[in-house]
Amino acid sequence: MAEHRDIVIAGGGPVGAALALGLRASGLSVTLIEARVPGTVVDDTRTIALAYGSRLILERLGVWPELASETTPIHRISISQQRSFGRTELSADEANVAALGYVTGYAALQRALVGALERTAVRVLAGCTVLAVRGDANGAVVSIDASGTREELATRLAAIADGGAQLDIAHVRTRDYRQSALVCDVVSEQLHQNRAFERFTPDGPIALLPSARGWSLVWTVQPERAQQLATLDEAEFCRRLHAGFGSAAGVFTAAGRRQVFPLALKVATRPVAPRTLLIGNAAQTLHPVAGQGFNLGLRDAWELARAILARGERDPGGSELLNEYLSQRRLDRIATILFTDTLIRLFCKDIPLANGARGLGLAAFGAIPAAKNFLARRMMFGARG
Ligand SMILES: Cc1cc2nc3c(=O)[nH]c(=O)nc-3n(C[C@H](O)[C@H](O)[C@H](O)COP(=O)(O)OP(=O)(O)OC[C@H]3O[C@@H](n4cnc5c(N)ncnc54)[C@H](O)[C@@H]3O)c2cc1C
Incomplete structure (x- = not known):
């Protein structure tokens, strides 16, 4: 017979783990299922720019004290466009916050979230893969592969946080x-001084984020070019980066191990089914421009946990709660999807006629305090900022 749990979370990446932590004091029985085998090192060199609002959530989840020493604050963000005069700069002083965001x-x-989870009553089934989720008005059944054995968990709510995997x-x-x-990671002649750069080029944006190891690079290009850049020797790679990014950070002198991620926008039109909800990248996978994906997913997890906690120990998977949660998340979700998608479509196609207008757009962001304030708050807090 299937084991019964109040909530089963499918996927223990940063969003699934954050939801489990948000529910740690709920009094509900929570199981988190993660495919990665326990003890394996997460082989992922991507850095995450945490918005200021995410820091506040991670503090409430009890994760920040452990994570803080592994973050680098961003005090200034410079946004510019190749072959254009437009540029704008956001600063923490102007926004009246200690930092615009934090790079980790x-x-x-993942380590900090999993470490915090170990201090809770949440049951973690690591090394188990969720094969399928079926739900109806009465409950959901989550089928898992546990070391080659198929098992079933019955639950009142299945929250899918598998990153959009399957x-x-x-x-x-x-x-x-x-x-x-x-x-x-890259190293340049200049110290980062807590500056971040987002430079739009016709191929895609280049982000340079301050980190403990120098700079953290996210360089967006056509897939074939990315593969080619990944195999260049270090000196040639640094030369090409300088040619693409320009000299705002000085000459690049070293580059670490390179990893390539294919990019697509994937949006679940209605991320819900009976007793089942998609959150984080499972609900929406965004372009990494402006570093919004995890920040949005963390808000999904936090708001879902709050909605469940607000009901006490009553049914966490009823359609009323799920619909309320969805309508509460709608604005933030749509606005953030549109924000990232529009940035890419506006700034990354090499249409000569539009270049002047793009430059003007960035210059306007710099010149008009309200527009700049909008951009800063959107990057720090999402659509609720
Ligand atoms: C290059 C790059 C840079 C980025 N930079 C930023 C940034 O600066 N700021 C930002 O906010 N966002 C950024 N993002 C986006 C961010 O990485 C994602 O939004 C975030 O990782 C989503 O977390 P998640 O937990 O939803 O999914 P994931 O991180 O994909 O985690 C999913 C988890 O589910 C597990 N899983 C999958 N399938 C199953 C299954 N069937 N059963 C059990 N477990 C399963 C996986 O093992 C994994 O642990 C970036 C993305 C990329 C590609």
Whole structure:
């Protein structure tokens, strides 16, 4: 017979783990299922720019004290466009906050979340894969592969946080950006001084984030070019980066191990089914421009946990709660999807006629305090800022 749990979370990446932590004091029985085998090192060199609002959530989840020493604060963000005069700069002083955001590693974030989870009553089934989720008005059944044995968990709510891997319970709209992100650490002649750069080029944006190891690079280009750049020797790679990024950070002198991530926009049109909800990248996978994906997913997890906690120990998977949660998340979700998608479509196609207008747009952001304030708050807090 299937084991019964109040909530089963499918996927223990940063969003699934954050939801489990948000529910730690709920009094509900929570099981988190993660495919990664326990004790394996997370082989992911991507860095995550945490918005200021995410820091506040991670503090409430009890994760921040452990993570803080592995973050680098961002005090200034410079946004510019190749072959254009437009540029704008956001600063923490102007926004009246200690930092606009914080840069950390995906692996460090994951470690801190899992470490915090170990101090809770949440049951973690690591090394188990969720094969399918079926739900109806009475409950959901989650089928898992536990070391070759198929098992079933019955639950009142199945929250899918598998990163959009395969548990597609909803219709998903996809736009292939025909871009890949090449990520690695780089060192330049100049110290970062807590500056971040987002530079739009016709191929895609180049982000340079301050980190403990110098700079963290997210370089977006066509997929074939990304593969080619990944195999260049270090000196040639640094030369090409300088040619693409320009000299704002000085000459690049070293580059670490390179990893390539294909990019697409994937949006579940209605991320819900009976007693089943998609959150984080499972609900929406965004382009990494402006570093919004995890920040949005963390807000999904936090708001879902709050909605469940507000009901006490009553049914966490009823349609009323799920619909309330969805309508409460709608604005933040749609606005953030549109924000990232529009940035890519506006700034990354090499249309000569539009370049002047793009430059003007960035210059206007710099010149008009209200517009700049909007951009800063959107990057720090999402659509609720
Ligand atoms: C290059 C790059 C840079 C980025 N930079 C930023 C940034 O600066 N700021 C930002 O906010 N976002 C950024 N993002 C986005 C961010 O990485 C994602 O939004 C975030 O990782 C989503 O977390 P998640 O937990 O939803 O999914 P994931 O991180 O994909 O985690 C999913 C988890 O589910 C597990 N899983 C999958 N399938 C199953 C299954 N069937 N059964 C059990 N477990 C399963 C996986 O093992 C994994 O642990 C970036 C993305 C990329 C590609």
